[in-house]
Amino acid sequence: MSYKKPGFRHPEAQKNRLGYTRKAYEGGISTLCAGCGHDSIGSAIIQSFFEMSIEPHRVVKLSGIGCSSKTPAYFLGKSHGFNSVHGRMPSVATGANMANSELIYLGVSGDGDTASIGMGQFAHVVRRNLNMIYIVMNNGCYGLTKGQDSATADKGSKSKKGAPVSLESIDLCELAVQLGAGFVARGFSGDKKQLIPIIKAAIAHKGLAFVDVVSPCVTFNNAPTSTKSYSYVRDHMEATGTFDFIPLMQEITTDYDHGTTVPVTLHDGSIVKLKKREDKEVISSRKLAISAMEQAKEEDSILTGILYLDPESEDTHEILGTTQTPLNTLGERELCPGNKVLQEFNRSLR
Amino acid sequence: MKRIEQTNDFVVRFANVNGSGSASANNLFAKVVYRLGVPVSPKNIFPSNIQGLPTWYEVRISENGYLGRRGGVDFVVAVNGQTLKQDYEMLVPGGYFFYDSTRDLPEDFNRDDITIIGIPLTELCNEEFSNPRLRQLLKNIIYIGALAYLFDIGIEPVTDSITKQFAKKPKLAEPNVKALEIGFEYAKEHHTDACGLSIRPSDAVGDRIMIDGNSGAALGALYSGATVAGWYPITPSTSVVEAFEKYAAKYRIDPKTNKKNYAIIQAEDELAAIGIAIGGGWNGARSFTATSGPGVSLMNEFLGLAYFAEIPVVLIDVQRSGPSTGMPTRTQQSDLLSCAYLSHGDTRNVLLLPSDPYECFEMTADAFDLADRLQTPIIVVSDLDIGMNDHLCQPFSWDDNRSYDRGKVMTAEDLENLSTNWGRYLDVDKDGVCYRTLPGTHPTKGAYVTRGTSHNEFAAYTEESAAYERGMRRLLTKWETARSLVPEPVFNIRDEAKKIGALYFGSSTYAAEEAFDQLAENDMQVNSMRIRAFPFQQEVFDFIDEHQIVFAIEQNRDSQMKILLSGECQVAPGKLIPVTNFNGLPITARIIINQIHTALLTGHNSQFALNSMEKVNT
Numbered sequence: 001m002s003y004k005k006p007g008f009r010h011p012e013a014q015k016n017r018l019g020y021t022r023k024a025y026e027g028g029i030s031t032l033c034a035g036c037g038h039d040s041i042g043s044a045i046i047q048s049f050f051e052m053s054i055e056p057h058r059v060v061k062l063s064g065i066g067c068s069s070k071t072p073a074y075f076l077g078k079s080h081g082f083n084s085v086h087g088r089m090p091s092v093a094t095g096a097n098m099a100n101s102e103l104i105y106l107g108v109s110g111d112g113d114t115a116s117i118g119m120g121q122f123a124h125v126v127r128r129n130l131n132m133i134y135i136v137m138n139n140g141c142y143g144l145t146k147g148q149d150s151a152t153a154d155k156g157s158k159s160k161k162g163a164p165v166s167l168e169s170i171d172l173c174e175l176a177v178q179l180g181a182g183f184v185a186r187g188f189s190g191d192k193k194q195l196i197p198i199i200k201a202a203i204a205h206k207g208l209a210f211v212d213v214v215s216p217c218v219t220f221n222n223a224p225t226s227t228k229s230y231s232y233v234r235d236h237m238e239a240t241g242t243f244d245f246i247p248l249m250q251e252i253t254t255d256y257d258h259g260t261t262v263p264v265t266l267h268d269g270s271i272v273k274l275k276k277r278e279d280k281e282v283i284s285s286r287k288l289a290i291s292a293m294e295q296a297k298e299e300d301s302i303l304t305g306i307l308y309l310d311p312e313s314e315d316t317h318e319i320l321g322t323t324q325t326p327l328n329t330l331g332e333r334e335l336c337p338g339n340k341v342l343q344e345f346n347r348s349l350r
Numbered sequence: 351m352k353r354i355e356q357t358n359d360f361v362v363r364f365a366n367v368n369g370s371g372s373a374s375a376n377n378l379f380a381k382v383v384y385r386l387g388v389p390v391s392p393k394n395i396f397p398s399n400i401q402g403l404p405t406w407y408e409v410r411i412s413e414n415g416y417l418g419r420r421g422g423v424d425f426v427v428a429v430n431g432q433t434l435k436q437d438y439e440m441l442v443p444g445g446y447f448f449y450d451s452t453r454d455l456p457e458d459f460n461r462d463d464i465t466i467i468g469i470p471l472t473e474l475c476n477e478e479f480s481n482p483r484l485r486q487l488l489k490n491i492i493y494i495g496a497l498a499y500l501f502d503i504g505i506e507p508v509t510d511s512i513t514k515q516f517a518k519k520p521k522l523a524e525p526n527v528k529a530l531e532i533g534f535e536y537a538k539e540h541h542t543d544a545c546g547l548s549i550r551p552s553d554a555v556g557d558r559i560m561i562d563g564n565s566g567a568a569l570g571a572l573y574s575g576a577t578v579a580g581w582y583p584i585t586p587s588t589s590v591v592e593a594f595e596k597y598a599a600k601y602r603i604d605p606k607t608n609k610k611n612y613a614i615i616q617a618e619d620e621l622a623a624i625g626i627a628i629g630g631g632w633n634g635a636r637s638f639t640a641t642s643g644p645g646v647s648l649m650n651e652f653l654g655l656a657y658f659a660e661i662p663v664v665l666i667d668v669q670r671s672g673p674s675t676g677m678p679t680r681t682q683q684s685d686l687l688s689c690a691y692l693s694h695g696d697t698r699n700v701l702l703l704p705s706d707p708y709e710c711f712e713m714t715a716d717a718f719d720l721a722d723r724l725q726t727p728i729i730v731v732s733d734l735d736i737g738m739n740d741h742l743c744q745p746f747s748w749d750d751n752r753s754y755d756r757g758k759v760m761t762a763e764d765l766e767n768l769s770t771n772w773g774r775y776l777d778v779d780k781d782g783v784c785y786r787t788l789p790g791t792h793p794t795k796g797a798y799v800t801r802g803t804s805h806n807e808f809a810a811y812t813e814e815s816a817a818y819e820r821g822m823r824r825l826l827t828k829w830e831t832a833r834s835l836v837p838e839p840v841f842n843i844r845d846e847a848k849k850i851g852a853l854y855f856g857s858s859t860y861a862a863e864e865a866f867d868q869l870a871e872n873d874m875q876v877n878s879m880r881i882r883a884f885p886f887q888q889e890v891f892d893f894i895d896e897h898q899i900v901f902a903i904e905q906n907r908d909s910q911m912k913i914l915l916s917g918e919c920q921v922a923p924g925k926l927i928p929v930t931n932f933n934g935l936p937i938t939a940r941i942i943i944n945q946i947h948t949a950l951l952t953g954h955n956s957q958f959a960l961n962s963m964e965k966v967n968t
Contacts, residue, residue, distance in 0.1 A: 057797060060633075060789045073799055073811065080789035081799035082632060084625070085652055091580065091622035095629025095637060096789070098578045098613040103790050121625070124618040316615075323609040327577040328634035328788065332753055334611050335575035337601040339748040342573070346745040349559045350385070 005029050017053035025050045027077040031070070037189030037215030037230075038068055038137045042075040044192050045106070045135075048199040049076065059104045060096055064089040064118060067144050067217075068110030068137035076106075087118025090125035093132050094316070100326040101317050104203065105132035112142045115151040115170045122172075126179040129207045131315040133199070136172055136210075137189070139217035140228035147220030158225035171297075173307055176210040177289050182313030183209035184289070185306045188233050189216065194304060197245035201306065204245070206267030207313040214302065227302075238301040246271045266311050283309050351463050354444040355546035358388050358413035358554075360424040362497075362547075365437040366490075367430045369401030375490030376407040379497060380740065382511050383411055384560045386503070387552040391417035391860070393739050393936060398585065398678045404433045413554050416867075417742060418860030421938040425547055427493055429471065435459075446545055448493070448500075467541050469496050474532050479525065488529040495533025500541065502548035505534050559707075559745045563736035564640075566707035567666050568593035569746060570714030571638055572601065575754050576664070578637035579614045580626025582645065585678050586734035587668035590640035620645035624652045624665070631656075631663040632800060634759065634788040636718045638664035642734075643672040643685050646692070653727050654693025655802040657825075660775070660784070662721035662728075662757065666714060669733040671934045680934025681734035683856055684906035689729045690884055690914055696822065700832050701884040702730045705859040708743035709882075710736060713837065722757035724832050725783055733905070735857040735936045758785045765795040774798045774809035775821060782828030829885060836883035839890055842866070845875035851897030852929075852946075853890075854904065855881040855911065857936060862903050864939035869946070876901075876946075884914065891919045894926070901946055903929040905937050 005028065013021040025046045030039050049059065056078035063069035065086035072081045084092045093107050107125075114122045114136050125134070140153040152172065153165040176184045183205040187195040195213065202209035214233050216222045222229045227236075264272045264283070283289070289308040296303035317324075354360065362379075366372035373394070380392040391410045397403040410420050425446040428437040434449070435458075441447055443463040449455065451468025475489040491512075498508045509527050516523035537544075567590050571579075581591040595614050602611045613630075617623040623639045630637030641649065646667050656663050669685045671677035692699050700720060702713040710732055717728040758779075765772060765787070772795065775784050787796035798809035806817040844866070854862040859880060866876045879893045894900050894915065902912040909928035915921055929945040931937035 055793060057793045058790055061799075062629075078794055078797050080787070080797050082629075083799055083801040083803070084628075085655055085802065088621060088625045088652065091617065091625025092629035092632070094615060094617075094622070095578055095580060095626035095631070095635075096633040097629075098615065098626070099630040099633035099635030099637070100788075100790065120618050121622055124622065128615070317613070320613055320615075321610050322613045323604050323607060323611050325604075325611075327611065327613060327630075330575070330577060330611055332575065334604070335577065335602070336573055336748070339750050341601060342569075342746050342748050345569070346559050349561055 016050055018055060020050070020053075020056075022046065022050045024078060025056055025076055027075040028073050030074040032067060032074075033219045035218040036067070037139060037213075037217070038071050039074070040189040040192065041135065041137055041195070041213050041215055042071045044195045044199055046075045047192070048196050048203065051196070052200055052203060054104065054203070058102075059106055061106050061108065062089045062093045062096065063108040064110070064113035066110040066113045066142070067139075068108055069113060071137070072108055087113050087116070088121055089113070090118065090121035090130070090134070094125060094128070094130055097130055097132060097316065098322070099328040101131070101322070101324065102326050105130070107132050107134045109134065109136050111136060111138045111140060111150040111152040111172075115172060123175070123179055126176050126181045126208050126210065128316045129180060129182060129313055129319070131206055131208070131317070133202045133209045133211065135199075136212045137215045138172070138212050138228070139215050139221055140226065141217050141221040143217050143220055147217070153221075154227040157227040158223060159221045160223045160226075171293065172212050173210070174290050174293050176212075177286050177308045180313075181210045181308070182207040182310040183306070184308040185209075185211045186302070186304045187211060187213045188237055188302075188304055189213055190230055190234065191237070191304070194239065197243065198306065201243075201245045201266065201270070201272050204266040204268050204270035205309075205311065207315045233302060236301045238296055238299075238303055239305045243306055244273045246273065264309055264311055272306065272309065351465075352444050353446075353465050353546050354424050354442070356424070357548045357550050358411055358552060360411055360547045361420050361422060362409045362411070362425045362427065363423040363437070364407040364409070364427045365430045365433050366405050366407065367432070368397055368399055368403050368405040370490070371487040372405070372407070372429070372490050375487075375494050376409075377740075378491075378508070378511055378515065379494050380409050381560070382498075382503065382507050383409070383549055384555060384742070385511060386507055386549060387555045388413060388549055389415045389417060389554050389742055390560075391419075391739075391741065393419060393735070395935065396679050404430050411549060413552060415554060415742075416860065416864040416939070418864055419936045419938045421940045425545075427497070429489075429493065446547065448496070465544060467500065467544050469493065469533065469536055469540070471533075474536060475529070478528065478532060484525060488525060491526050491529035492533035495530035496537040496541075497533075498530070499534045499537040500545040500547070502550070505530065555742065557745055558742045560740050560742055561707045562589070562738055562740050563704065563707040563710040563732050564589040564668065564738060565593045566710035566743075566746070567640070567714040567730065567732065567737070568597055570711040571664070571718070572597045573711075573748055574636065574715040574718040576636045576638050576718060577612045578627065578630030578635045579612070580617045580623040580630070580637070580639050581614070582617050582620045582623045582641065584620070584642045584645050586670055586738045587640040587642045587645070587666065589738065590666050590668065620648040621652065624649040624663070627663045627665070628652060628656050628661050631721065632661045636664075636722070636754075638666065638718075640666040640668065642668050642670045643688075644675065646685055646688060650693050653699070654695060654697055656727045657693060657697045657699065658695070658802055659800050660725040660786070661800070662725050664714070664717045664721050664728050664730065666730045666732060668737040669731065671932070677934045679734070681857065681936055682906055682932060682934065683733055683858065683904050684910065684932065685731065686904075686906070686910040687914060689731055692729075698829055698885070700724065700726060700728045700836060702728065702837065703855045703882050703884075704730065704732055704736060705856050705880065706736060706741050706743040708746065711746050716837070719755040720832075720835060723755050723783070723835065724828060725757060725786060726828065726832070731856065733857050758783060760785050760787045760791065760796055762792040765792045771808070772796060773807040775805060775824070776807045777824050777827065780827070781831045782824050782826070783831060833885040833887060836885065836887075838887055839882055839893070840880040841889075841893065842878045844870060845877055848877060848896045849898050850874070851877045851879065851893060851900040853879045853881055853893070853900060853902055853911070858903050858905055861937045861939045861942055865942035865946070868939060868943060881911070886915070886918055890915070894919060894921055900926050901929045901949070902926045903937070903942055905931050907932045
């Protein structure tokens with residue numbers, strides 16, 4: 001079912017550098033439950049692309065199956081989308097990215113889609129460092145099939161049904177760091193102030209940018225006993241050193257205390273300014289990043305923010321040595337060696 | 351004892367241990383025969399193992415150009431102790447048993463109907479060469495030298511081939527030539543006139559080349575402009591993408607930047623391999639993957655998505671013996687049904703059925719045009735026999751004026767000039783194939799969400815029954831379009847009365863054609879049809895209709911082509927008679943003839959069968 005959104009917007013709505021209003025980045029009306037965390041993430045995605053003045057048609061949205069994977073229909077309506085097979089968005093994204101390296105690839109997945117059926121594809125797309133933004137809308141349950149526990153549900157926590165989760169929880173951020181992602185962040189759907197700069201930095205990062213967003217399921221997993229509920233996350237969120245994201249074209253207007261900030265320049269020239277916390281330096285060491293996440297867990301808190309960043313990582317095209325021209329624009333002239341070569345080949349067999 | 355005396359018409363079998371370097375020596379032998387202009391057909395019968403298990407290399411030499419397996423062995427090179435007895439027993443009466451006489455044959459080797467030719471390969475080799483690694487390899491070359499004498503080839507054609515093989519490393523040629531001479535001289539001295547089999551130069555090969563089908567498919571992909579390949583290693587398809595990579599590294603490097611005009615991703619599994627190919631195809635690059643039966647099973651769901659969401663993609667299935675792991679290194683034509691209706695729900699996939707390396711090349715190249723034209727998966731159904739064995743085939747050629755048919759893709763200009771609303775799944779031309787757009791084409795027009803869930807003509811998600819039904823029916827219109835585009839069958843009508851027909855496809859071609867020739871010699875005229883694609887054309891239905899009885903020759907247990915035809919063509923029960931071979935070895939003319947005879951004699955109690963039986967018996 002498709003629902004049309006009313007077209008009316010404030011006549012003096014703010015425009016971005018391209019002259020687009022936020023409307024140009026919106027999609028269809030969401031069919032998710034009212035109050036779903038996923039819609040807040042969708043809205044943060046819209047805001048991020050709008051503020052970064054990226055032409056919507058230069059973005060490709062890809063997803064798997066599940067509530068999370070329905071969301072690409074609700075943002076960036078002028079972008080092509082691909083709602084693929086359960087857990088296999090990463091391979092479709094890989095093929096699409098190989099075909100055209102010039103577009104921005106935004107993968108949207110869920111905790112079931114990534115941490116269970118799609119675990120293999122998740123691991124390997126991170127490992128090949130595909131140039132994409134990989135967002136997991138993580139609610140700790142299977143919403144679309146009515147609330148079964150997922151592999152990211154915390155051991156011992158209780159969903160709406162009341163039975164405590166008996167299995168270990170998979171921490172996708174820790175895995176992403178181990179598997180070699182150059183950018184790993186965790187956000188909360190209820191905290192747009194932090195989430196938008198995370199998404200923007202993920203867009204600016206070259207290589208795989210993994211963003212795990214805790215996103216409560218209001219229908220099946222928002223009981224106070226669930227560690228993925230609004231109330232729990234709000235009470236237990238602990239930010240890493242906070243940071244500011246400064247896109248390439250934006251003037252630096254904020255004042256920084258230079259003693260405590262570390263600027264990290266991303267591939268496109270944007271800067272992530274990290275405000276260091278006195279006791280932790282987590283950003284550029286895999287070991288420390290993982291240890292910080294484990295430490296937070298011991299303290300019963302959820303570590304958010306940019307957890308790991310290596311702006312120098314090589315993406316799949318660089319690793320493979322492919323041409324910079326999008327492969328889908330090459331024609332017979334570049335691709336077909338011609339009959340003369342073939343006849344020579346025949347001769348070599350004789 | 352009457353020993354076999356034959357020129358340019360016999361079967362040699364090499365019995366080796368795998369991992370002992372025998373493959374290159376045995377290939378050398380086949381290549382020499384080929385270069386002498388004599389049609390030759392080598393078959394590797396190998397284990398799923400890297401070192402230490404029995405492997406055979408069976409070479410059929412046939413002046414008449416029969417390139418299928420013949421069955422029976424006239425000359426065996428028995429250098430594998432594990433299978434010595436087996437190799438000894440399987441030799442036809444009058445045949446020749448060649449062995450390494452460094453060790454005596456056991457006492458129970460007492461056949462008196464064969465000729466024994468012993469050459470102390472190990473001893474000769476160890477006397478001459480000291481490097482242990484080299485010893486193992488050169489022992490094989492020594493027996494090639496002996497064969498050069500025994501088969502009357504002479505030593506020059508073999509030395510020429512060795513020199514050619516080591517053109518870039520002449521130092522390596524030296525010990526090889528030495529080993530060759532040792533074998534040749536020993537045979538000449540000790541086994542003068544011991545062998546009645548000989549090879550004489552001929553011009554029967556003509557301008558044909560000798561190559562394996564997987565290389566042909568890889569070249570087809572290269573020439574047809576494939577740029578994205580996702581794959582996962584699996585025998586017997588591995589060498590498709592490996593060959594593609596080899597050719598691409600040679601012919602597809604951008605001269606200015608030295609960068610690759612292709613991207614090959616070795617994926618984590620077949621699920622991802624096909625996903626990569628689908629992602630690439632969706633985004634406008636010609637994309638493919640190659641796999642075998644188990645991989646096809648894994649790709650099932652994704653291919654259903656490609657069918658339903660209408661994404662061009664090419665899959666090369668090099669079949670092996672199934673089900674499950676089956677016999678991974680043995681051939682079969684047993685993926686036919688699974689490929690035809692791959693995936694859940696109502697699906698039909700276009701299949702192309704090559705019968706030799708040339709067709710692997712041609713059909714793979716065509717597959718990319720068809721995929722773009724029809725916006726659907728195209729499956730090239732090859733098999734281990736065609737794919738991994740060397741075959742004689744017509745030389746490859748490419749029409750330099752040929753341009754890639756990229757199908758119905760809207761440019762920004764097209765979208766701009768459109769007077770009506772563009773709909774991704776709108777059947778504008780009434781051929782069932784709609785116009786698609788690629789990501790990034792136009793700032794405001796042509797974007798849509800591709801999905802496996804039901805969608806209306808404008809690609810919007812829908813659960814409306816009527817819209818779903820319209821979409822599914824349109825895919826049938828597209829199927830009819832496919833029917834008009836796929837390669838037509840090849841007929842050979844020997845009998846205008848059209849009594850007995852036979853149909854076959856793929857690698858059964860060699861043996862089938864030989865069988866029909868032999869039957870014709872015995873006054874039984876069989877009309878034949880080689881099916882080259884699915885969907886079947888009207889001509890296929892007509893052929894079956896017109897004949898009183900039609901044998902369906904194929905290499906699987908369940909007569910899958912017969913089942914497919916019965917469903918698609920409404921064939922009357924009993925009309926199609928199965929002729930099958932599914933033991934993992936390529937089908938032979940003998941098997942086909944025997945089964946045709948048996949069927950006519952016993953199986954079919956019709957007046958027709960009785961008449962035919964009388965004819966066969968006379």
